[in-house]
Amino acid sequence: MNIYVLVKRTFDTEEKIVVSGGKIQEDGAEFIINPYDEYAIEEAIQVRDAQGGEVTVLTLGGEDAEKQLRTALAMGADKAVLINVEDDVEELDQFTAAHIISEYLKDKNPDLILAGNVAIDGGSGQIGPRVAELLGINYVTTITNLEIDGTTVTIKRDVEGDTEILETSLPLLVTAQQGLNEPRYPSLPGIMKAKKKPLDEVELDDLDIDEDDVEAKTETLEIYLPPKKEAGKVLEGELADQVRELVHLLHSEAKVV
């Protein structure tokens, strides 16, 4: 089975966000594989181990994203591809990103593509379904279980807490939700092996794309931090009085109940 995993490099979930000069400050920040993409990688490895085939991890990003691709290879992916458009494209929205990714994938004939359901930085959740649509294949989002039997695929997906059980077929793109699996940590031998696994770098010129065709449709005008919350009020006194005061505050001052 020919399996691709879309992997995004993101800020570590613990990182504080600093904005300067209208941009998110990246210097010194820790980067990780988007947590949902870890589920996608793990699932891809399990499917390959059960069905045979090859797992390729794919990132659209800059040079720095090699680190996350190596981590994915160390987990057990077979090959990695970095689409590096740093020098060619200035503004990149989800329209652009999905077009470039699907342009790369269109002649690769993937049977199964896995992605995260959302990136914890950009947070749009668009890339998976957009790529599937551009490739003309079906997609299922926020999956928590995947079973493949021949070309028949049975999936459990999370729909706002409910579980939907559905049937579809390959080729298919799925996006991973928490609960799909428990992603493995790269083992030491895995890390050693990963160094020798192929990591291809592709540029916009290598793809059949004209920059103008993928020009971003949206534009970020400003990035800012939410207003700092003033320290709240920790109530004091007898517990019964605190409870009474709290109810009074919620009712009369905050007017939320």
Next chain:
Amino acid sequence: MSKKVLVLAEAREGTLRNVSYEAIAAGKQISNGGEVVSVLLGDSVKDLSTELGKYGADRVITVEHPHLKQYTSDGYGQAILAVIEQEKPEAIVFGHTALGKDLSPKIASKLQVGLVSDVTAIEGEGDAAVYIRPIYSGKAFEKVKVKNGIEFITIRPNNIAPLTKEENKIADVSALSVDITNLRTIIKEVVRKSSEGVDLSEAKVVIAGGRGVKSEEGFAPLKELAAVLGGAVGASRGACDADYCDYSLQIGQTGKVVTPDLYIAAGISGAIQHLAGMSNSKIIVAINKDPEANIFKVADYGIVGDLFEVIPMLTEEFKQLKVNA
């Protein structure tokens, strides 16, 4: 310039979800005096259309088909694209719900347009509309503008206030018949886990429990308080990981994002990944026995104490309030 705006209404078990009305309000603002057309899809949904008029839709288009009884991206995609083809809207608004998140990128891709997802506020009107959305799990915000093409956005539930309901407003309702074929996905079964009570992502009040709740039974007092306040119960990952409750209740970076009017966190330490899911709530109350717990840093009001003492007392006090009101 005024715009014609198409907004998607969403029904759940025979009633319209609030986000349908919020989308109309967002649509009005973007339309800048233009027309707001609400779209209702399903197997039998006509009866719901009057409500949409009362909340400000100028027109309602229904598409009814047996294949639309359950959501599939293919079925709903074909229906909505047929409506778009007929109406040629200049802007589109969906809810950033499970359905809206799944469907909107497909439609945007088909139309070759941009999509601003998870909008929490809109500034300006018509062509000047600027969309505000959280990034980095709510740790920052961005203002986004659509450069060209249709303005397509999804709005986060509970953030954009619906218009005031006008009982005597009547929208023009028309039906569009669409041939729905070739569904690539077949829904076999839906296992309901969440629908006991209020939908978490639309709830005005959320009572969330963490590892401090200590057991499955420990959630009982929280459920009671939620019932009194007409709210929903949520949880931290700590509580879910410990099997005190279902993952469907998890709030945070890898769970649901909620923005209720009132969020009560009981026995939750306030890890950054939890805050990502609730820090934009209007009022946050923390109940924790550790005065140093991080949750107090984001709370508007805090009580340092044992949740098993505090929560039942709160429930009683709110009951009293209701009796007196």
